[in-house]
Amino acid sequence: MTTDPVIAMPDQWLQMYGQMVRIRAFEEQVNELYTSGKMPGLAHLYIGEEAVAVGTCQALRRDDYITSTHRGHGHCLAKGAAVDRMFAELLGKEPGYCHGKGGSMHIADPETGNLGANAIVGGSTGIAAGAALSAKLRGTDQVAVCFFGDGALGQGLLYEAMNMAALWKLPVIYVCEHNRYGEYTPAGEASAGDPQARPAALGIPTDEVDGQDVREVYAAALRHVARARQGGGPGFLLCHTYRFRGHHVGDINRSYYRSHNEEEQWARERDPIRLLGLGLIQQRMADAAALERIERDVRAEIAAGLEFALAAPYPDPGEVTHHVYA
């Protein structure tokens, strides 16, 4: 029997393929909702980065925790949120995950362990450590994953939290989605040195993976999760990735901070969905028809979810004062 779970199960890869396709299709729909004026607020698309959320969350149990970011739709879906209630939240509707009070940047779904997306860059790095401390104090073997962008490397809270996580061997895994830009600033202008050197200085084991290859992300996440679950303490996973679109949907003219060539090259050569699809076909784990079937099913799910959300009612105006206090 192989001890490497990564090569063990074809079904898993198909499931992860489906998850990535679901996130992609969801985001494309978000783009349309936003540009057609149906969606209020801001939309930060995750397109291109799907392998990070899917590879990581596949290594988690339902009762494990995640904290997410302003670019959080992918994390939410990968952790198990349903498309229809997510759309409803983005539209500010009553059946949304937060009754329309959170919106795109704040979706929380405690039932799937999602402690919430956070619109403060780095803002959830302490919360994830707190969830890990709580798991330890309660004597469960839950772990917490903290997703954050390379932009959060500039925030001090991250280091306060990692220091305590390392001191107290908390089961928290810091997953850095290094997509090379924080808003409109290249990461090289915003953070000095090697990002891994920072957790390494605290004694936290680090890994660096190709964030476009879900197989690599999953394998590394599994290792970190297993160690954390067994009391081995925190981990840090540096995932090199790329957002194919703008910082948010309205970020159209981007040539002043990154070239069209660069974008095209990533989309052409480094699309995580295509990479996994080709790999599965090459290894004869799936054929083109099977992948097409998955895509068709996902598109139907997205269409139904959207229909549900569009038809859903807005919250009662009286709800504005509910939930200020528990």
Place this chain on the structure above:
Amino acid sequence: MSMLSQAPAGAPRAAGRELTFGQAIKEALAEEMRREPRVFIIGEDVAEAGTVFKVLSGLVDEFGRERVIDSPISEAGITGIGVGAAMTGMRPVVDIMFGDFITLAMDQIVNQAAKVHYMSGGKLRVPLVIRTTMGATRRSAAQHSQSLYAWVAHVPGLKVVLPATPADAKGLLKSAIRDDNPVVFFEDKMMYQVKGLVPDGEYTIPLGVADVKRAGTDVTIVATSSMVQVALEAAGRLDGTGISAEVVDPRTLLPLDAETLIASAQKTGRVIVVDEGYQQYGVTAEIASVIAAGAFDSLDAPVARMGAMNVPVPFSPVLEDQTVPTAEAVATVAMRLCGRA
């Protein structure tokens, strides 16, 4: 309404023990930790040292380092950890050594703790207590002397507690720990050694209920935390002049017991609000306007405000002592309001 009247029926009323404010705080924490295993304490030098004020000394012996956790000097970090732990089934008490240092944790207090319940549509809760200190007159200078609760009280979703006596401190802290919301609890560091009668047995004091610390008929002095003692002293001086002063302690700023404040203003017709926070844009303004709106027809004079001077708290005793309202100054303002000066 006397403080002891908040004790549940059957609790001994007159009986009690002399405890210091600090002992009352520790007793509340110990009782709650015994009652509820999910309560834990995290902060800088809280374990063996028992905090720099020695308030928690001995707690670690009973509850161990798992539940009395010494943290690095990371105010934002421990507040964030408190938020995350509270969201996932624990009831943390975060100790921030000096109230001045809540500035370092402000994102975690204002943008995280206060908003999680609302933004999640009620799905997540943050049963967190942040204990911190306040108050000048320790010659600690500008970065260790502020009373910054107005910053916190500005934000919906938080509760803010300002206990003024050992008995209040104990009962309010127990309520804060049992509350399902984030509560910021400000303790006057000058008061830790002050003694007072604390009821025997189990009791709590609900958040949001003011206490009339002294009944009177001519002027109401609304006073918070350290200023309650100042107000009581001022009331004593006024007795000698024939002015009967009522002292009302809101005890919690959020929620604020407007009803009791307004009722007292209606009774006396004159109000002074005394608080140790900076006067500009401060707590006194909010309370004065609540009273003005609710008791306008009964007022014989505009509501007077007395807060800390709008200067960074100076070091030199000669300078520092001027910055905080004194009993003498409160009495003088009261005399003026009552037309005696």
